[in-house]
Amino acid sequence: xxxxxxHKLSDEEVKEEVVRLRRHLFDLRTQxxxxxxxxxxxxxxxxxxxxxxxxxxxxxxxxxxxxx
Numbered sequence: 001x002x003x004x005x006x007h008k009l010s011d012e013e014v015k016e017e018v019v020r021l022r023r024h025l026f027d028l029r030t031q032x033x034x035x036x037x038x039x040x041x042x043x044x045x046x047x048x049x050x051x052x053x054x055x056x057x058x059x060x061x062x063x064x065x066x067x068x
Contacts, residue, residue, distance in 0.1 A: 001049045006056040014057050021050045 001017075009017065024047045031037040 001052060003052055003056070006052050009053075009056075011039050011057070011060065018050060018057070020054045021046055021053070025050070 007015065025043070028037060028042055028046065032040070032043075
């Protein structure tokens, strides 16, 4: 997910996507423990996507506070 894509999501969609990606990260960790993971580079990709979404959520929060 690119930052531009995160900008287009609504607040609720951002929240749902963070939950979905965190669940996916948990599943990846489980696969790593059982040695069934195929692509270990997904860890970094998913973590970066979560960080992008959390940054977008925080940016919107700050924007709302500055408008009030």
